[in-house]
Structures are given as C-alpha cells and as structure tokens.
Amino acid sequence: MITRDTLEATMALDEFKDVLQGKDTGETGPFASEPSIDPIEDVEVAQSLETEFKEALNLDSWTSGERMDQLTARLEREVEMAAKYEDDMGPRVLRKLEEALPTAPDRSVESGVYSLTVDDIAAAIRNVLFNGLVEACDGTRVSVTTLPVTVVQIGICLTSYIGTGDGGTIGHRLYRHDIMRKNGDAEQEVLDFLSRRARLKARERAQAEYGDDGQLVSISDMLCRALMIYAERAMLSERSVSPWRLGHGGPMPHELIVGSGRNEMAFASLQMLRQLLLGHKKVIFVPSEISDAAVVTIANALQPLQYAVLRNTKDIIEGYVAGSSYERPHYKASGLYQAVRNFQEDVGSKVVLGVYRASALCPGRVFYAHEDHVHEAAQIVMADSALQEARGFPNLIDIADRTCKSMFEPGGLSAQVHAALARSGSPFRFLAERNTRI
Structure with missing residues (x-):
C-alpha cells in the first residue's frame, strides 16, 4: 500500500506537496515561471460536484436512454480538456521531481530520473529475458x-521465456464446513448448528470458520489472499x-506483514521476504495499480x-x-512488533520504489x-513491458x-463441486439463485 503521506514524506518539499494538493504557497508558485494554483479551485470542484x-x-x-447520444458533445469536451491539462502538467511535475529528489x-x-535507449531495451530482451534469466510468478484463486x-x-505458476513455459505449478484447496463431526449430544448439536448460522454475519464468519477437523479456523477472503501472495x-x-x-504486486504486502491476524503467518512471511529481498536481491515487483x-x-x-527511482520503502x-x-x-x-520494526529498518531501507514508462502509448507503471x-x-x-x-x-x-x-x-x-452435489442427490438444492439462471 502506498499512501499520499508516503509520497509527501519522500518529496520533502512543502511546495511540491502543495502543488499536488492544489494549495497556494503564497509565493510566485512552486513551478518556475508558472502561476501558483488557486486554493479556491479545489473548493469550486467540490461545489461543482455537489x-x-x-x-x-x-x-x-x-x-x-434513447437520447443519451445528446450527451456526447459534453463528454468529448470534458475528457479532451482533462487529458490535455494532464499532458501539460507532465513536464512541470517531472522538473519539480528532479529538483526535490536530492533532498x-x-x-x-x-534516486533520480534516468533514460534508456532502444539499444538498452533490445539488449535486455536478447541477453536476459529471452535467455531465460528471468522467471515470473503469479497466482490465482477461486x-x-x-x-x-x-x-x-x-x-501458483512459475514461468520463463524458455523451456516448457511452466517452470512449476502448485495448487492447494481449503474447505469451510459449518458442521463436521458429532459431539455426542444430537439435540445440542442441532441447536448449535442453527444458532451459528443465524448469528454469524459475513464479517463474523470470516473470523470463526470451521475446518476439516471441526475446529475453528479462518479462511476469510483476506487470509486466502494472504496465502496466495505468500x-x-x-x-x-x-x-x-x-x-x-x-x-506481481508489491514486495511486502500488508496481508503478509500483518499476518492477516495470524502470528505464524507474519513470522513466516518476514523470514521468507527477508531471504528473497535481502538474500537474493535480484528481484522486481510490479503492481497492477x-x-x-x-x-x-x-x-x-x-x-x-x-x-525514476523515488525513495526507499520504510x-x-x-x-x-x-x-x-x-x-x-x-x-x-x-x-x-520488534520483528516488524527490524524488517522495516533492514529491508525497507534497501528496497526502493520506482516508476517507469515503456512506450508513448502506455501509462506509466510502478x-x-x-x-x-x-x-x-x-x-x-522496461524491456519486458515494451513487448506490450x-x-x-x-x-x-x-x-x-x-x-x-x-x-x-x-x-x-465449480464443475467438480456441482458433480459431487449431484452424486449426493442434491444437484440444485444448495445452489444460489443466480447460479441456476439460464
């Protein structure tokens, strides 16, 4: 997670922060030879939206609905104007960034702003990527x-540009059951079963689920995501x-550092990430957004x-x-607590945040x-991204x-689950209404 406060600490200069927030510094403006931004603009935008x-x-x-085409003119005007303003601000933002980074x-x-040549990109593609010297990993969950x-x-899948294309795949399944085993008291078992389903809201379910052994576990969405990215x-x-x-994603995701509520995951994550980020070092992480x-x-x-290399990640x-x-x-x-603080100092001080742009058509990436x-x-x-x-x-x-x-x-x-339900004599009884629509 990258917050606005994080960037503001990096930029250091109050004037740069003020520009991004639309404030006036009271001087001639934080960008050289440019007028300062009127703070009333933000108020006007808010009032306009209101x-x-x-x-x-x-x-x-x-x-x-049949007259929506009449709104096209304004849509085109608003989008074109916003895109042009963004383009005009680009060089000024970059200039201020170069001034701010050294301090x-x-x-x-x-830290700094750097440029590559087409020859640099071609060399990386030919000598590193297509030589199989990079492996990428991504996961999926359903x-x-x-x-x-x-x-x-x-x-989870690991792959590169050479070989079979499948450097290794692993999979795992988790199960949540409301009731798994008898407790010896049939009447109490039924009461507990109904009570549990009646009182647990969605959030409470995420904190009190029942695993294969009938004991309380947590396979909430956050925990499942944490297991995947771990x-x-x-x-x-x-x-x-x-x-x-x-x-794919950030190098030190929130779900892993906090352990998704489980200390054993937090300790395991800190140890594994320390080995990957500090021990191996030759790592790249790219989030989608x-x-x-x-x-x-x-x-x-x-x-x-x-x-541009912006800052460390402490x-x-x-x-x-x-x-x-x-x-x-x-x-x-x-x-x-101390383990996370040590990780922050040792790893966060060495892993850096950067941004890049691979072509004139694509957006910038982190x-x-x-x-x-x-x-x-x-x-x-940059070379791998230039292929797209x-x-x-x-x-x-x-x-x-x-x-x-x-x-x-x-x-x-889904087919396996539904087939198993069919074999049990309940092909449709436990399916949600949306799942049975034609």
Whole structure:
C-alpha cells in the first residue's frame, strides 16, 4: 500500500506537496515561471460536484436512454480538456521531481530520473529475458460457495521465456464446513448448528470458520489472499532457479506483514521476504495499480523509456505499524512488533520504489527493486513491458497469469463441486439463485 503521506514524506518539499494538493504557497508558485494554483479551485470542484449530485437526485434532470447520444458533445469536451491539462502538467511535475529528489528524507542513493535507449531495451530482451534469466510468478484463486461447504482453490505458476513455459505449478484447496463431526449430544448439536448460522454475519464468519477437523479456523477472503501472495513470493524465493525473479504486486504486502491476524503467518512471511529481498536481491515487483494518485501522476509524467527511482520503502511498513494493533502489549510480548520494526529498518531501507514508462502509448507503471540492482531491474522490466506497447506491463507476468488460469481453470472446480452435489442427490438444492439462471 502506498499512501499520499508516503509520497509527501519522500518529496520533502512543502511546495511540491502543495502543488499536488492544489494549495497556494503564497509565493510566485512552486513551478518556475508558472502561476501558483488557486486554493479556491479545489473548493469550486467540490461545489461543482455537489451541485451536479443534488441535480441528479431529481430524475427530471436525467436523460432518457434513447437520447443519451445528446450527451456526447459534453463528454468529448470534458475528457479532451482533462487529458490535455494532464499532458501539460507532465513536464512541470517531472522538473519539480528532479529538483526535490536530492533532498528527500527517504531518498535512496540511486534516486533520480534516468533514460534508456532502444539499444538498452533490445539488449535486455536478447541477453536476459529471452535467455531465460528471468522467471515470473503469479497466482490465482477461486471460491465455490454452497450452503453446506465452501471450497477455495489457490494455484501458483512459475514461468520463463524458455523451456516448457511452466517452470512449476502448485495448487492447494481449503474447505469451510459449518458442521463436521458429532459431539455426542444430537439435540445440542442441532441447536448449535442453527444458532451459528443465524448469528454469524459475513464479517463474523470470516473470523470463526470451521475446518476439516471441526475446529475453528479462518479462511476469510483476506487470509486466502494472504496465502496466495505468500505462496507466490515463496515460489520465487525457494523454487526459482533463475538469477532474476519477477513478481506481481508489491514486495511486502500488508496481508503478509500483518499476518492477516495470524502470528505464524507474519513470522513466516518476514523470514521468507527477508531471504528473497535481502538474500537474493535480484528481484522486481510490479503492481497492477496503486491507490496513490500522486505517484501515478509522476509515472505518467515520464517520457517513453524513462524511469525514476523515488525513495526507499520504510514508510510503507510504517503505515502498517503506526497506530495499529501492532503497538498493543500482546504483539510486543510475542516479539512480532520488534520483528516488524527490524524488517522495516533492514529491508525497507534497501528496497526502493520506482516508476517507469515503456512506450508513448502506455501509462506509466510502478516497480520495486533492491537498491543495489535497481538500474538493471528497470532495464529488464522496461524491456519486458515494451513487448506490450499499449499495456506497458511486463509480458512475462501476463504469461504466468494465463498459464496459471489455464492450469487451475475456475470452471473446473465449480464443475467438480456441482458433480459431487449431484452424486449426493442434491444437484440444485444448495445452489444460489443466480447460479441456476439460464
């Protein structure tokens, strides 16, 4: 997770933060030779949206379906104007970024804005990617829910550009049952069974599920996601044999660092990530998207074949810990709090956040790499992303994703569950209404 506060700490300069937030510094403006931004603009935008929202509450202001084409002119005008303004801001954002990075408090020794050539990209494709020196890992998960049982399947795939295309696949299934075994008291068993289903809301179910042994476990969506992304990173750490390992998402996801409510997962994750990120070092992580619009703005301000190394990632861990339950005595007594703090200092100070743009057609992207190898990592991820000119996203991750989904096809699990229900004499009784629509 990358928050606006994280970027603001990186940028260090209040004037740069003010520009991104639409505030006036009271001077001649934070961008050289440019007028300062009027703080009233933000208020006007909010008031404009509020006005449109209030008008939308009156259905008389809506447009009938057959006349929606009459709204096309405004749509085109609004989109074109917004895109042009974004393009105009790009060079100024980049210029301010270059000025701010040398004094940013969380800067890396490698922080800066860099450019690659077409020859650099071609060399990375020919000598590294197509030589099989990079392996990518991605996972998939699917859940089939029925009244008596919920089945969650997690699949992980490791692949490269040479060989079979399948460097290794592993899968696992989890089961939730409301009732699994007899307790010797049939009447109490029925009462408990009905009571449990009556009182547990969706969120409570995520915290009090029943596993194969009838004991309370948690296979909530967060935990299932945590298991998947743990397995992806463990696959890169333990099963990959290539010098470079390419992962999907962030290098230190919230679900793993906090353990999704389970200390054993948190400790295991910290140990595994330390080995991958500090021990191996030649790692690249690329998320599909991030929530911080300011970082995305910087990425989109880059010219094709440009990349920027922004900062280290200590503040990401800080965002997980500060003001959270980690600061409670229980976690401090267990040693988890100190383990996370040590991880923050050792790993967060060496793993850096960067942005790149692979072509003129694609958006800018975010990547993470170890400080010692960040420039090699940028060249590799840029080269792999250039193979998809319009997407600008690493092609090898997409191959791993497609391979994984074909190996662990979601419909196959659903078919198996439904077939098992049919054999039990209940082919339709436990299916949701939407699942039986034609």
